[in-house]
Amino acid sequence: MVVPFPRRAIVRRRRAFALLGTVQATLIFTITVVSVPLPAIGTLWGLTRSELILVSAAYALSFSGLLLFGGRLVDRYGGRRLLLTGLAFFAVASTAAAFSNGFEMLVAARFGQGVGAALAAPAAVAVLHRLYADPASHRRAMARWGGLSVLGATAGILTAGVCTWVSWRYMFAPGIAVAILGLLIAPRLVPRSAPVERPQLDLFAAVLATAGVTLVSYGLVVTDQYPWTDPMVAGPLGGGVLLLLLFIAVEARGRSPLLPLSFLDDTSRIVGLLTIAFAAAGASLITLLLGLYLQQIRDWTPLRTSAAFLPYGITLLLAGRLCRRRLERRGPHGVIAFGLTCAAAGLLLLATLDPSTPYTTGILPSLLLVATGLALAFAGATVLSLAGVQARQAGLAGGVMNTAMEVGPTVGLTMLMAVAAARSAHLADAGAVVATTGGYAWAFGAAGVAFALLAMLVTITDRPRRRPDAAPVAALPASNRLALPAAPRRFTPALDTKPSTKRPIPAATGPSPWF
Secondary structure (H helix, E strand, O other): OOOOOOHHHHHHHHHHHHHHHHHHHHHHHHHHOOOOOHHHHHHHHOOOHHHHHHHHHHHHHHHHHHHHHHHHHHHHHOHHHHHHHHHHHHHHHHHHHHOOOOHHHHHHHHHHHHHHHHHHHHHHHHHHHHHOOOHHHHHHHHHHHHOHHHHHHHHHHHHHHHHHHHOHHHHHHHHHHHHHHHHHHHHHHOOOOOOOOOOOOOHHHHHHHHHHHHHHHHHHHHHHOOOOOOHHHHHHHHHHHHHHHHHHHHHHHOOOOOOOHHHHOOHHHHHHHHHHHHHHHHHHHHHHHHHHHHHHHOOOOHHHHHHHOHHHHHHHHHHHHOHHHHHHHHHHHHHHHHHHHHHHHHHHHHOOOOOOOOHHHHHHHHHHHHHHHHHHHHHHHHHHHHOOOOHHHHHHHHHHHHHHHHHHHHHHHHHHHHHHHHHHHHOHHHOHHHHHHHHHHHHHHHHHHHHHHHHHHHHHHOOOOOOHHHOOHHHOOHHHOOOOOOOOHHHOOOOOOOOOOOOOOOOOOOOOOOO
16 A cells, blocks of 8 residues: 655646646747748848748757757756756746847757757656656656647647737747746755766767767758758758668667667557657647648637647647547557547548638537547557656656657658658649648548558557556655655655565566556
């Protein structure tokens, strides 16, 4: 039987979760908030299309490229220390971005934001792993955590319209405020955490992974401007793929690999990471193409376009709050499959989009379906991705999960925009408006089919789940237990060590007993 935590410790833990969740949402918010103000920035400094792409992608390039290395730094030096370091980087870079006096300074500041985010994001996951040490509370926390990223992305779109109406420089204010708030409050709420063990840092593998992911991501991003055969695309893509293959070879033989290949030797974790990548790509597709459709085809203002996504954001929030019961009743696989099916239905409805589709009866129902599906899919996928992770790999797990979240939109949008471009070229004789809308509709349709196929894959790979009361909480290491600064010692959770008479208790280092 587990002795309850004191009320003060529970309140402190909830506040810590709220702070870390706000940080995570803000890190994703920073990706999307720049999308709407880009034309105003281009007009101010006379930027070319390639320069605008770099302004938009600079943050995601450094964020995604450094996440694996950032995760291992967290495992070596502790979550709290790297969280504060990442927030400090993020605050300074966001301030520099807000006061940029030219293109070069803005791009450099966006890269700096990504460096800070690559440290703070896996650190937040590692801290949560320590705060919610027992499997049951960790599942519930991760279910809530899963929807924060897509909610942050939507908040970025909503804020972008207001910022464009006032000044694009204000879009960096929320990030500065959250980073400063985190630096002030985190030392009081987040416990000091000595790493369980200090893994060796393979700097050569880190350089290979960072350079490989960054080059591949950049090559995919610039396909919006250059054809696939152009050296500007083929060069970064080819070089990035070679570096990633070399990274895999180095990791397979290394004594202390940056990403142990055994970490991915779990079907459930692979399903969870795939779902995160697909869901992140779907969320990006919705905000990007619907935003373009409403402004370019329907001639809506940026502020009105942002308001159109308000029901979408509210639905994400409400659906995320309903995930816990569904996870307890159906398990992560069932929740993911149901969420992907809902999202697929919404995307397939958008495949009927035309230049005069009404918002209330045509677009809004699709937005509500997609939002519900994405919230459920993210919640279940986060639980699967972090199931059975040991304390010494908590930072690594956070880095891998956030990498999937960053790489998914880059790869997914590139493929779907290629589908849209092919369809638009086919409809060129019908006029620019019809051709563009037809391309968007085909991209939504292709995404809907992909989501439906992934839902089938998740159902096929589902395994019989053990009952929650068979959870092996007894084998948790002492270093994994809750350690809060002001909690009295006598309230250290006492874990039941009595074995079950019905079935053997598996070791805690194996797969999560929930599945």
